[in-house]
Structures are given as C-alpha cells and as structure tokens.
Amino acid sequence: MTLTAVLIDDEQNNLDNLGHLLGAYCPEVTVTGTALSAKEGRLLLERVRPDLLFLDIQMPGETGLDLLRSLHTYSFDVIFVTAHDQYGIQAVKFSALDYLLKPIHIDELRTAVDKAIQRRGHPQGQLENLVHLLRQQHREDHRIALTTLKETRFVPVRQVIRLESTNNYSHFYLAGEERLTTSRAIHEYEDMLRDYGFIRCHQSHLVNQRFVRSWVKDDGGYLLLDDGTQVPVSRNKKSAVAAALHR
CATH class of the missing domain: 3.40.50.2300 (Response regulator)
Known part of the structure; x- marks a missing residue:
C-alpha cells in the first residue's frame, strides 16, 4: 500500500x-x-x-x-x-x-x-x-481511546472504575460490568489519568477515586469499591493513597 x-x-x-x-x-x-x-x-x-x-x-x-x-x-x-x-x-x-x-x-x-x-x-x-x-473544558466529558484486538473504543473517563495489569496488558473495568483489555502497560495510563482522580494504590492496580467506598486497613489494607471489589493497597503506596483520599 x-x-x-x-x-x-x-x-x-x-x-x-x-x-x-x-x-x-x-x-x-x-x-x-x-x-x-x-x-x-x-x-x-x-x-x-x-x-x-x-x-x-x-x-x-x-x-x-x-x-x-x-x-x-x-x-x-x-x-x-x-x-x-x-x-x-x-x-x-x-x-x-x-x-x-x-x-x-x-x-x-x-x-x-x-x-x-x-x-x-x-x-x-x-x-x-x-x-x-481540545474543545471540552470539563474533564468529566473527556473520553479515552482504548484500542483492543477488535476495535478502538472511546470511553468516558467517568465510566472507568479501575485498571488491573497483567504483564504489559491493562484490563479496564467499566461501569456496567464490562471489561476491555489493551496492550499498553498500566504506568502509561497512570500518567494519562493522574489529573482525573485516579489513584495508583498498587503496582498492578489503578483506581478511580469516585468509586472508592472506603479504605479498609485490616488484612494488609485494601480499597473497597462501590461494586464490592477489594483492591489491595501496597505498603509503599499508603501515603500516596492517604493524600489522594483526603484532598
């Protein structure tokens, strides 16, 4: 071509x-x-x-x-x-x-x-x-392009509950119990989503703060999300998580 x-x-x-x-x-x-x-x-x-x-x-x-x-x-x-x-x-x-x-x-x-x-x-x-x-002034209206094997989806950031990484793949968990997988590492999305209220609470997990119900500090500590998911908080991320949740 x-x-x-x-x-x-x-x-x-x-x-x-x-x-x-x-x-x-x-x-x-x-x-x-x-x-x-x-x-x-x-x-x-x-x-x-x-x-x-x-x-x-x-x-x-x-x-x-x-x-x-x-x-x-x-x-x-x-x-x-x-x-x-x-x-x-x-x-x-x-x-x-x-x-x-x-x-x-x-x-x-x-x-x-x-x-x-x-x-x-x-x-x-x-x-x-x-x-x-470029035209939208409100971050709540922004959509992120997620390229999977079959398509590129444009997902409103407010609908992303959390990300979980497996090697160099990132799994997006969306409102409505949908999951999308991309072939980009989670640290790339951490940079993109930092200003949208996402918290890197663990090496393998990135969480949208708007879906955090509570921070349970028993059993090593985890974030309890609105959908009942328990996302671990690693020891070296505790201070960053505390700072983010108490802004």
Whole structure:
C-alpha cells in the first residue's frame, strides 16, 4: 500500500529532514506537499487531501492542534511531530494517536508509518476524539481511546472504575460490568489519568477515586469499591493513597 503525505512544520530544515527520512526509509510514503504554517497547511490540506499528515504541534501563531480544531472533516491519519514531549501530548495519548519527538529516530518513524498503513481504510475516530478533548473544558466529558484486538473504543473517563495489569496488558473495568483489555502497560495510563482522580494504590492496580467506598486497613489494607471489589493497597503506596483520599 502507498500513502500520500503532507508535512507541516514552521522550520524548513525540519521539513527537509523529515522528507529525506521518509524517502530513505519509508518508500511507500510519497510527499505531495509541505507547509510552513497552520494557515498554509489548511489551504494545502483542502487542495491535496493526503492519506497522512505529519504535523508539528508547537508553531507560532496557530499551533498544530489549533489547525486540527479548525477543520470540519478528517480524511487522513495524523502523526504528530514535536520537540516538547509535554506540549499537547496528553491529549494525543488520550486519543491513541502516534507522535514523534524531535530529533526523529528512524525506528520510531518506521513504526508510526507501519501503524498508519494498518489503519488505512479503517477510520477509528481518533482525530475526532482529540478535537473533542481540545474543545471540552470539563474533564468529566473527556473520553479515552482504548484500542483492543477488535476495535478502538472511546470511553468516558467517568465510566472507568479501575485498571488491573497483567504483564504489559491493562484490563479496564467499566461501569456496567464490562471489561476491555489493551496492550499498553498500566504506568502509561497512570500518567494519562493522574489529573482525573485516579489513584495508583498498587503496582498492578489503578483506581478511580469516585468509586472508592472506603479504605479498609485490616488484612494488609485494601480499597473497597462501590461494586464490592477489594483492591489491595501496597505498603509503599499508603501515603500516596492517604493524600489522594483526603484532598
């Protein structure tokens, strides 16, 4: 499969470097246009309609996220490119989208392109979810993209009761007694969900504080949830759990 691509970055040397890497290591990608600003990029996207967009996040004036927020339809996949791993990346992670940190590593570029090829023709709504996150001011309305073997589900964070890890898999337990399994480690979700009231009470457990009924300190200590689940609290997490529950 071949993909057409547009590159948007406010520095010409970054565009030249990425174009060179794609030509050398991703022969299935054909660059059909480049732009040095969000304004130029918006016009280019309307004219070219690529399969894939490599988009710098932090640009003067309008950012890459501002550009996406201004669009009405999304007929392309996006791979974000940024020199700042905290700038906008939280929302990108929440939407299960790919991103590359500058300077770009060849293996990471190749992996991101491979994922885009696998997704082509199977729109999963990641971009729509990202824009939804950017437009919503209230965290209670945010949805997290959970990619399983069969689908990508967009689940409201308020419906996630807890997470439990098994090796590099994370099991999401949702309100309504549904369980979803993803192939991402629990520590990645801990970073994403830290500001949403989730507590890492154990190496293998992450709990949504809104579902905690009580902290039972007998038998080593555990959190009793509204659905009757008992989630262990490890010794080295007790102070963090206490601080979180008494905020």
